[in-house]
Amino acid sequence: xxxxxxxxxxxxxxxxxxxxxxxxxxxxxxxxxxxxxxxxxxxxxxxxxxxxxxxxxxxxxxxxxxxxxxxxxxxxxxxxxxxxxxxxxxxxxxxxxxxxxxxxxxxxxxx
Amino acid sequence: xxxxxxxxxxxxxxxxxxxxxxxxxxxxxxxxxxxxxxxxxxxxxxxxxxxxxxxxxxxxxxxxxxxxxxxxxxxxxxxxxxxxxxxxxxxxxxxxxxxxxxxxxxxxxxxxx
Numbered sequence: 762x763x764x765x766x767x768x769x770x771x772x773x774x775x776x777x778x779x780x781x782x783x784x785x786x787x788x789x790x791x792x793x794x795x796x797x798x799x800x801x802x803x804x805x806x807x808x809x810x811x812x813x814x815x816x817x818x819x820x821x822x823x824x825x826x827x828x829x830x831x832x833x834x835x836x837x838x839x840x841x842x843x844x845x846x847x848x849x850x851x852x853x854x855x856x857x858x859x860x861x862x863x864x865x866x867x868x869x870x871x872x
Numbered sequence: 873x874x875x876x877x878x879x880x881x882x883x884x885x886x887x888x889x890x891x892x893x894x895x896x897x898x899x900x901x902x903x904x905x906x907x908x909x910x911x912x913x914x915x916x917x918x919x920x921x922x923x924x925x926x927x928x929x930x931x932x933x934x935x936x937x938x939x940x941x942x943x944x945x946x947x948x949x950x951x952x953x954x955x956x957x958x959x960x961x962x963x964x965x966x967x968x969x970x971x972x973x974x975x976x977x978x979x980x981x982x983x984x985x
Binding site: 765767769793795802803804805806807810849851853856857858859860861862863864865 | 913915917962964970971973976
């Protein structure tokens with residue numbers, strides 16, 4: 762079993778929809794929870810991160826962490842075609858840079 | 873500022889051939905990383921270098937070697953390529969104090985026949 766599980770999709774939604782992306786994990790030592798976005802044939806880029814539990818909001822994006830359930834989510838409000846990309850969750854037990862990534866979920870937002 | 877650059881962009885090798893993937897950064901970051909990305913597997917860390925002069929194994933180091941040539945450059949070598957090493961390889965960098973925020977290069981697409 763992988764340490765981090767993520768449904769690969771693809772997920773297709775109409776423009777303006779609320780999108781929910783999720784990951785589950787098994788390692789209770791994880792403290793840092795990240796979401797990276799990767800456009801086709803590009804390298805990933807950090808979208809946002811959360812330390813320990815709780816919510817974090819940045820514009821149309823909200824990240825949630827539920828450590829009791831070992832479950833993290835990324836919500837995208839008012840989704841746009843430019844949000845079409847692969848979203849990768851990543852986790853780490855410390856700040857050493859040894860990240861464990863999920864498989865990535867491919868999102869398509871249709872105009 | 874070029875950020876993180878990788879060469880080559882594409883490469884086709886035959887089984888048993890060797891090659892070196894190059895990564896360079898102008899971000900003045902201390903830490904550098906090599907990942908591979910395979911369908912259904914996500915990104916997996918091969919090797920990383922927390923600072924110039926140090927390297928450590930990641931999740932999937934077998935079949936690879938690395939060299940941290942200086943602060944700017946971190947190379948990944950395949951001594952005897954195998955079809956299982958067909959993948960997209962990404963180099964990334966970060967500052968020491970904020971290693972969870974990694975900046976990725978554009979990737980090298982490698983096919984081993």
